[in-house]
Amino acid sequence: MDFLIFKAPMLMVQASLDGILLGILFALIAYGMALQWGVMNIINIAQGDLVILGGYIAYTMYLAGIHPAWGVIVSPIIMFFVGWALYKLVINKVVDRDLFISILATFGIAIVFQQLMNFIFGADVVVAQSEYGTTMLFDNSVTLPNSKIFSAFISVLYAVALVIYMKKSKLGRAIRATAQNARAAKILGVDTEKVYAATFGINAALCGIAGALISITLTLHPYVGLPYTVRSFMIVIVAGLGNLPAVALSGMGLGLFEEFADYILGTEFRIGAVFMLLVFILVYRRFKLSKKREYLK
């Protein structure tokens, strides 16, 4: 076995930096997933497709001659209303139901989204050029696209803003109250239906930001949504609901894992490695939990 990465230590630095910057982006998507999971108790398989849709909004702006970085402001606004509409159409009917119903229903939504994006934007792999240039580190042996640094910075900015919003604003308090106990919140005068719609809208807006950032740092394609869903699901399982530092950390961990898997196994196994990691994490979690269930044995 001959791995390039172990021969050139600088490649490790490269992979680590890439992984951490990428991981921050994943953490942003995962935060949205944790939000809706915690508040509404649904698992949204269409999460990744919302991300890709947000990316295509930024890409459309790029085609129209506007700098795609403005997408991080426009895309969340549009996506908020997409999320709101989606809630009113479908999600409100699955909120109180079995989790499997929400998985399957959002799976259906994901298929519709993929196909519609395929019609509108075509099946080609596209990228919006930000023309931010690259930063060279360590005697030009490590190259870092400035767009990645930009995307990590914007992700952190939005995450901090959202945390403050959730703590201080009236809607934020209502969302947190609903997450704790929906029935009690309803009795105390919180319009839970509106809270749910807003939560789903905020989640979609987060996806929109992440998508706009992905359009300038990575690539877009109508059918690559599911890996983003799985990544955010994985991060949420590892970090737990509503633990933001842990979400950020496990996001970075996932980013690192992916970059190293890319170098060691080869790019063709990258997505496979992500899905296998999901299986391993779930199985590990099952064995850890089963030790606690000793009263049945």
Added chain:
Amino acid sequence: MGNIKQKDLILYSGLIILGLAAPYLFSAFKVQLTYLCVLIVLAMTWNLQGGEMGYNTFGNILFYGLGMYLTASVQVGMFFPLAEWTESGGEKTFVHTTAQYFQGIGVGLLVSAIIPAIVAGAIGYAILGLRGHYFAICTLGLGIAAGEIAGGIEIIGAGQGFTTPPFPAEIVDTEARGKFFYFLSFALLIGTFVFVKYIYGSRFKLILNAIRDNEDKAEAMGIQTMKYKITGWMCSAFFCGLAGGIMGGLIGYIDSTDVAFDGREMGVFMVLMAILGGKGTLWGPVIGATLFHFFKEGLWTLILGWQYVALGVLIVVIVIYFPEGLMGWLREKYPERFGEVIDEKDRKAQVELK
């Protein structure tokens, strides 16, 4: 099973005669009929997990794809070097004789039934310990990971696909290929149905239902739930592997993500068909698969290009509005037909309580 009633006997023999006569009556639709048989098998085996055991799996596609690759690999590998076959794109350099073809597919199907069952048993202990949505997502991940990994392995064609051996050219009858695969899949369908019907009359089914209704309680009652869950999954894997092997031969070309580990089509279809017909019933998946297949074949060509949009909308509508499926709806409407006696007093009391 015991003694079959006379009414059932007429029904079953009628269906078998219809099945045997179908390729002659609807000669142009042999491929579609083969698809139908395979779809019914997949829906029935999914129902063992999703309907009876309450474990909603997206992972049965794993065994289907595995069976497909195994059958083709064995069929080629028995007589020719596999790596050279996939590299040359299949039939160009090597030709199977008639005897080799049938020997190969026979052994291949045997392998594709046994290996997926063993795989199911091996991973079952780890995977089936997961509950609810964790199980669903984990199996979804397994199916996709399998597709991605198979797409990177050189010896089975990697991304460019794997051409399965063509039907022997020495058989001049042009109908023979369609008939062969139809009767193969029909035999599989009968085998699966008899097996599932046998399960429905056995204690095994009651245990699976107990697991579905309350697994902790079942465990507390002294049932070794894990043993039964794994056995159930192995049974499904056995039939899914066979179905995959037959489909591989019929399609003639295996692609890792679009044909074999096709989570976007087959993987969703089997869930949808079982839910459409009514999960947790013997006939539900059969009816669901038949309806779905007719709907699909009828509409797919009319709405060309939009079929996935229609599929997505169909999933949402079925899941939200008909989670109990057709059989569930019938059961609610005509409970007497299902052997359920309703106590009117009790029913009124229930209504008043509400």
